[in-house]
Amino acid sequence: MINNKKVITVIPARLGSYRFPTKPIEKIAGIPMLERVFNGAKGCYR
Numbered sequence: 001m002i003n004n005k006k007v008i009t010v011i012p013a014r015l016g017s018y019r020f021p022t023k024p025i026e027k028i029a030g031i032p033m034l035e036r037v038f039n040g041a042k043g044c045y046r
Contacts, residue, residue, distance in 0.1 A: 009041045
């Protein structure tokens with residue numbers, strides 16, 4: 001929480017794009033891309 005307020009983060013991710021339909025769940029060095037983005041966003045407000 002920042003100053004006793006909750007933080008909401010929206011990560012736009014789409015399964016079904018034309019060129020790479022499973023991109024958000026593909027693993028990069030063993031970790032799904034969406035999890036990497038989530039962890040990065042989580043670290044921004046701590």
